[in-house]
Amino acid sequence: MDSKRRDFLKIAGLTAIAGIAAPSAFNTLLKGEALASAGPAASGHGAAAPTGKRYGMVIDVKKFTENPGLAEQCVTACHTIHNVPDFGNKKDEIKWLWVESYDHVFPEHSQDKRPDGLKGMPILTLCNHCEKPPCVRACPTKATFKKKNGIVAMDYHRCIGCRFCMAACPYGARSFNWRDPRGKDANGRPFIKAENPKFPTRMRGVVEKCNFCTERLAIGQIPACVEVASQAKGLIFGDLNDPNSEISQVLKTSFTIQRNPAIGTHPSLFYII
Amino acid sequence: MYGKGRIIPALILFLGLMTSPMWYKSGDAGKMPKPEKPKDYTECVAPAQYMRTSHMVLLNQWRDDILREDGARIGKTANGTEYVRSLQNGCMKCHSDKKKFCDTCHSYASVKPYCWDCHLQPKEAM
Numbered sequence: 001m002d003s004k005r006r007d008f009l010k011i012a013g014l015t016a017i018a019g020i021a022a023p024s025a026f027n028t029l030l031k032g033e034a035l036a037s038a039g040p041a042a043s044g045h046g047a048a049a050p051t052g053k054r055y056g057m058v059i060d061v062k063k064f065t066e067n068p069g070l071a072e073q074c075v076t077a078c079h080t081i082h083n084v085p086d087f088g089n090k091k092d093e094i095k096w097l098w099v100e101s102y103d104h105v106f107p108e109h110s111q112d113k114r115p116d117g118l119k120g121m122p123i124l125t126l127c128n129h130c131e132k133p134p135c136v137r138a139c140p141t142k143a144t145f146k147k148k149n150g151i152v153a154m155d156y157h158r159c160i161g162c163r164f165c166m167a168a169c170p171y172g173a174r175s176f177n178w179r180d181p182r183g184k185d186a187n188g189r190p191f192i193k194a195e196n197p198k199f200p201t202r203m204r205g206v207v208e209k210c211n212f213c214t215e216r217l218a219i220g221q222i223p224a225c226v227e228v229a230s231q232a233k234g235l236i237f238g239d240l241n242d243p244n245s246e247i248s249q250v251l252k253t254s255f256t257i258q259r260n261p262a263i264g265t266h267p268s269l270f271y272i273i
Numbered sequence: 274m275y276g277k278g279r280i281i282p283a284l285i286l287f288l289g290l291m292t293s294p295m296w297y298k299s300g301d302a303g304k305m306p307k308p309e310k311p312k313d314y315t316e317c318v319a320p321a322q323y324m325r326t327s328h329m330v331l332l333n334q335w336r337d338d339i340l341r342e343d344g345a346r347i348g349k350t351a352n353g354t355e356y357v358r359s360l361q362n363g364c365m366k367c368h369s370d371k372k373k374f375c376d377t378c379h380s381y382a383s384v385k386p387y388c389w390d391c392h393l394q395p396k397e398a399m
Binding site: 083148156197198 | 341
């Protein structure tokens with residue numbers, strides 16, 4: 001009788017442990033990888049061979065120094081076709097593409113004993129379209145996501161304006177609409193000077209950023225900024241995974257740097273200084 | 274029951290007054306909305322009955338397909354006419370007057386879609 005009770009208790013105990021442990025074990029085994037890291041690793045041991053497209057850009061800073069005003073033209077072209085509002089003050093500023101000084105674009109690089117020309121040198125910058133975008137991991141609604149062609153895109157319908165992505169982005173590439181972009185300032189000047197009827201605006205309370213001109217790529221055009229800078233060859237856009245693309249050739253032959261590569265976001269933007 | 278001579282007539286009067294809006298409108302479905310159809314086009318992207326009931330589903334499908342899956346931006350109707358799968362650049366190309374098309378049914382059904390918070394409606398209709 002005693003031994004039977006012992007057997008019963010053993011079996012009951014084992015069953016209880018199995019019942020508790022099994023679901024969590026299954027969850028661990030079956031759980032998919034987090035979305036942000038689902039893409040093929042850019043480097044590291046045993047990295048999968050890249051498949052599909054990965055759009056990227058090379059920014060040749062020298063070309064912009066040779067052509068003063070070109071960067072501003074790129075910014076204007078971008079902001080005009082994408083209905084980016086100009087709220088007229090730095091605090092509310094919306095920027096998809098913007099000009100920043102060298103020491104602000106590359107704060108992690110040593111600024112010690114640099115040539116004088118580099119100090120405060122204006123550099124065009126935009127969303128890095130990271131291979132491992134922290135903003136995508138942070139977004140609680142999947143309003144921002146990484147597409148198969150490497151573009152980090154946004155669905156403004158889903159954005160709830162929590163600004164987690166802004167906190168997560170190490171490059172300051174995201175802006176929040178504190179005010180209604182369709183509105184007017186105190187002087188009656190509309191924030192969007194001339195609306196492009198082909199592209200939507202945003203509404204108050206959503207985050208926005210560069211979309212690498214997804215809508216232009218879809219109809220066989222190159223991004224607006226690249227088109228403006230094409231004469232000076234200041235911006236080179238293309239598929240980083242295609243070894244024969246112009247951008248791959250440039251990257252093979254020139255020394256380029258990325259913004260803060262040490263944090264492991266694998267930016268798709270490269271700078272020739 | 275104490276005071277039934279006053280309570281029951283008062284109750285009947287109260288119920289009658291409370292339900293008077295229903296009596297007033299009984300047998301009348303109200304004026305049906307008549308959205309203005311485009312004159313130059315006869316065929317929509319899907320059958321009219323489907324569009325009437327499910328255009329919002331279609332718009333959501335287009336959005337998710339194009340934004341997330343890089344889906345085709347150009348669609349074809351049953352008769353082979355090409356159209357842009359887009360509210361702003363597709364639907365509004367034919368249904369160019371939002372007030373006479375979208376708004377007639379939406380205000381009848383008292384639905385307030387927020388499409389136009391971001392999407393721009395054709396200039397001539399504004």
